Amino acid sequence: MSTNQTEFRSVVTGIGGYLPERVLTNEDLSKMVDTDDKWITERTGIKSRHIAADGELTSDMGVKAALKAMEDAGVSADDIDLIVCATATPDKTFPATAAIIQAKLGIQQGAAFDIQAVCSGFVFAMATADNYLARGQFKRALVIGAETFSRIIDWSDRGTCVLFGDGGGAVVLERQDAEQAGESGVLGAHLRTDGRYVDLLHVDGGPSSTQTVGHLRMVGNQVFKHAVNKISESVRVVAGEAGLELGAIDWIVPHQANQRILSAVARNLGVEENRIVSTVATHGNTSAASVPLALNELNKSGKLKKGDSVLIEAIGGGLSWGAALFRL
Ligand code: UT7
Numbered sequence: 001m002s003t004n005q006t007e008f009r010s011v012v013t014g015i016g017g018y019l020p021e022r023v024l025t026n027e028d029l030s031k032m033v034d035t036d037d038k039w040i041t042e043r044t045g046i047k048s049r050h051i052a053a054d055g056e057l058t059s060d061m062g063v064k065a066a067l068k069a070m071e072d073a074g075v076s077a078d079d080i081d082l083i084v085c086a087t088a089t090p091d092k093t094f095p096a097t098a099a100i101i102q103a104k105l106g107i108q109q110g111a112a113f114d115i116q117a118v119c120s121g122f123v124f125a126m127a128t129a130d131n132y133l134a135r136g137q138f139k140r141a142l143v144i145g146a147e148t149f150s151r152i153i154d155w156s157d158r159g160t161c162v163l164f165g166d167g168g169g170a171v172v173l174e175r176q177d178a179e180q181a182g183e184s185g186v187l188g189a190h191l192r193t194d195g196r197y198v199d200l201l202h203v204d205g206g207p208s209s210t211q212t213v214g215h216l217r218m219v220g221n222q223v224f225k226h227a228v229n230k231i232s233e234s235v236r237v238v239a240g241e242a243g244l245e246l247g248a249i250d251w252i253v254p255h256q257a258n259q260r261i262l263s264a265v266a267r268n269l270g271v272e273e274n275r276i277v278s279t280v281a282t283h284g285n286t287s288a289a290s291v292p293l294a295l296n297e298l299n300k301s302g303k304l305k306k307g308d309s310v311l312i313e314a315i316g317g318g319l320s321w322g323a324a325l326f327r328l
Contacts, residue, residue: 008177009186010130010133011185011326014073015292015299016068017065017068017295018064018167020052022051026048046258046259062087062098063168066101072172075172078109079139080107081140083107084115085115085145086115086117086125087121087145087146088203098144099113115288119288120322121145121288121316122312122314123324124322126171126312127322133174140175142170145286146168149164149216154215165283166289167283167286171295185327186325186326187238187309188238188324190322193321197226200218200226200317201216224260227257228265231323238311244325249309251310252313253277254278254294255316256280259278295310309327311324
């Protein structure tokens with residue numbers, strides 16, 4: 001470990017989120033495919049989701065979330081020198097959506113790049129930004145999760161089209177020295193991938209393979225089986241390495257794929273559900289945006305306090321999964 005890693009902490013100083021205006025309800029979906037509100041509610045907990053307007057891009061939602069996070073942190077474009085954007089639905093194959101967001105925000109310094117870990121993207125992006133800040137290479141990062149999954153959904157596949165939504169969320173992550181940070185900062189992260197399961201959740205297209213964008217394909221019940229155990233493992237590892245009992249963690253902010261997964265993880269870990277943030281009913285699964293969007297809801301509720309410990313966790317295509325822990 002370099003000296004710098006022990007000197008600096010990455011502290012979350014601002015949180016923001018953005019959801020597109022259009023709401024698609026279960027009732028709406030029942031007119032599009034052979035499904036109904038009862039099935040979707042009982043199997044997933046989802047009642048509605050937001051869908052990006054025509055011409056509204058992943059970068060647009062990332063920008064809106066980033067501006068809210070910057071406002072919350074009290075910083076401006078001149079203060080940001082790193083943008084890490086987690087997305088599986090970039091505006092274009094290249095350049096990185098982070099670069100487009102950088103330009104739209106009028107930021108002219110530092111670096112900007114994307115992270116591709118699908119639904120786990122925000123957890124991977126937080127861990128990545130934390131490492132850059134902790135090594136002293138950048139001062140203040142925007143960590144963004146933004147997605148337009150509505151553009152890669154097969155709207156005739158009832159097994160997947162009822163699950164996903166669009167949106168963006170962001171945090172400002174700031175390098176502070178140990179004295180300034182006190183107890184605050186990122187306390188650890190646990191990231192995993194097992195590529196043997198790539199076919200369980202993937203998009204059947206891409207520049208190198210088909211030269212098309214493709215559509216999302218998922219063997220939902222198999223992903224479900226992996227989700228509970230793998231997420232629980234990551235949560236235990238990251239809490240254990242930080243020396244925190246699960247009972248001492250104030251908030252768990254999970255990826256919002258399915259209320260049944262959230263509840264099963266809570267049962268598995270012995271954590272009361274009132275400490276687990278759930279937005280799945282009104283957001284659906286927004287992939288990399290779901291964790292920062294849920295964090296934003298928690299922040300807006302006024303319940304999140306300085307000094308609170310927050311554990312974020314996710315699983316998605318790859319399979320990739322992980323958890324990260326920070327104290328506000
Ligand atoms: O974000 C990345 C991580 N993703 C996840 O974690 C998703 C994990 N998976 C899940 O959340 C669940 O597996 C689903 C919600 C996707 C599906 O729930 P399930 O309880 O695993 O159902 P299933 O896929 O085993 O399907 C059960 C039945 C099937 O009918 P048969 O074969 O039993 O006759 C499906 O055809 O439900 C049927 N079905 C539907 N019925 C009405 C599937 N989708 C629908 C639908 N409406 N929308």
